[in-house]
Amino acid sequence: MNESELDYEGGDLQKEDPLLRVEDLRKTFGGVVAADDATFAVERGSITGLIGPNGAGKSTLFNLISGFYEPDGGAVYLGDEEITGMRPDQIAQKGLIRTFQTPRKLEGMTVRESLLVAPAGQRGESLLPLWTSPSSVTAQEDELLDRAEDLLSFFEIDHLATEPSPELSGGQLKLVELARAMMTDPDVLLLDEPVAGVNPVLEEKLAEHIRRLNEEQGVTVLLIEHDMEFIMDLADPIVVLDQGRVLVEGTPEAVRTDDRVVDAYLGGVAE
Numbered sequence: 001m002n003e004s005e006l007d008y009e010g011g012d013l014q015k016e017d018p019l020l021r022v023e024d025l026r027k028t029f030g031g032v033v034a035a036d037d038a039t040f041a042v043e044r045g046s047i048t049g050l051i052g053p054n055g056a057g058k059s060t061l062f063n064l065i066s067g068f069y070e071p072d073g074g075a076v077y078l079g080d081e082e083i084t085g086m087r088p089d090q091i092a093q094k095g096l097i098r099t100f101q102t103p104r105k106l107e108g109m110t111v112r113e114s115l116l117v118a119p120a121g122q123r124g125e126s127l128l129p130l131w132t133s134p135s136s137v138t139a140q141e142d143e144l145l146d147r148a149e150d151l152l153s154f155f156e157i158d159h160l161a162t163e164p165s166p167e168l169s170g171g172q173l174k175l176v177e178l179a180r181a182m183m184t185d186p187d188v189l190l191l192d193e194p195v196a197g198v199n200p201v202l203e204e205k206l207a208e209h210i211r212r213l214n215e216e217q218g219v220t221v222l223l224i225e226h227d228m229e230f231i232m233d234l235a236d237p238i239v240v241l242d243q244g245r246v247l248v249e250g251t252p253e254a255v256r257t258d259d260r261v262v263d264a265y266l267g268g269v270a271e
C-alpha cells in the first residue's frame, strides 16, 4: 500500500476545474443510510470511476445527483451552479445525463425512435407535438434525425435502427442506452454499470466508445462499474464508496493496493 499516493481521507474537492461537486450528500431509507455525507468532485474532462461493494450507495448517489431522489442533506454543484433539488429534466437541460443500471425497456419503439424521443423524455415533455404538428417542429425534428443518425453510426448500431427495442440483446440495449444519453449533447455523463452482463467483445467496444466520447467530444464521465479490469483501465481517478461514504480516492494503482479498499470489499456482500 502506498499511502503517499492518497493525499486525504474521504473525497477530494481540491480539483483544478471541478465540473461536478458533491458535498455532504445524505440520504436515508428507513434505517439505512445510503448516502452518509458523501463528498467528492469530478474534474472537467476526466473519466472518474466510482466503485464500492454491493449496496455501498453508488446508484443512490447517481439518483441524488441527477435529481431522481431528493437528498436529506448536502449539495450538488454543476460548474458554479447549485443543482440540488432540481428535477431530472432540468438537470438534463443543464448538461448532466445519467444512464440506468438496468436499461428501461422501450416498448413499441424501434431503436431509431427510442433515440428521437430521448431528449423530450429528459425534458419531461409530451411526445405528441413531435408527431402530430409536423409544420411547427420540422426544423427541430430534422436536427434530431440528423443527430440520431450520427449517433447510430458512432456506436455502430446503424443496422439496428429499425429493430423493435424490446427485441435487443442486453449488450445491444447498453449501446442504445449510451446513444440515447448522447442525444442531448451532455457535458457530463453518469454511467451506471455500462458493461454489466455484456460479452467481452462488446465490453471492449463500449470501453472504446466511452474513451472516444471523452477524448473527441470532451464529455466528462462518472462511471460506476464492478468489472475492475474495465474500470481501472478506463478511469482515473477512482473514488471508492463504502457504506454511503467516500473511503478513498486515488489512481487505479493506489486504490487497487489500498488495505482499506480490500477490507471494504472483503467485508461487503459477496459478489
Ligand SMILES: Nc1ncnc2c1ncn2[C@@H]1O[C@H](COP(=O)(O)OP(=O)(O)OP(=O)(O)O)[C@@H](O)[C@H]1O
Pocket (backbone or CB within 6 Å): 029, 032, 033, 034, 052, 053, 054, 055, 056, 057, 058, 059, 060, 061, 101
Ligand atoms: N429506493 C430505495 N428504497 C429503499 N432502500 C434503498 C432504495 N435505494 C437504495 N436503497 C438502499 O440503499 C443502499 C444503497 O443502495 P444502492 O443501490 O445505492 O447501492 P449500489 O452501491 O448501487 O449497489 P450495487 O453495486 O448492488 O448496484 C442499499 O442498502 C439499498 O438497499
Ligand SMILES: [Mg+2]
Pocket (backbone or CB within 6 Å): 058, 059, 060, 101
Ligand atoms: Mg447500483
